[in-house]
Amino acid sequence: MKHYSDIIIAPVITEKSMAERQNNVYTFKVVKNATKDEIKFAVEEAFKVSVKKVNTLNTKAKRRRVGKYAGKTKTYKKAIVTLAEGSSIDL
Secondary structure, X not given: OOOHHHOEEEEOOOHHHHHHHHHOEEEEEEOOOXXXXXXXXXXXXXXXXXXXXXXXXXXOOOEEEEOOEEEEOOOOEEEEEEEOOOOOOOO
């Protein structure tokens, strides 16, 4: 098994993800080749909680412009983790 720090990159901090924390739903940026089982194991090991469900999605690149320079944002895999009742994470 991989170490949890090899799978979880960072938490996603947005208004929507912060609002979902009241419902025990947390969002993480993970490596592209991570499976749902690996993500579940990594979150349980890192934060000592029990995970109820894991949903994943691959984000698409968006076009961005800074002055005269145009490009695209990076793509990444996002994991939306639902925790069991009574569990919470302090980030």
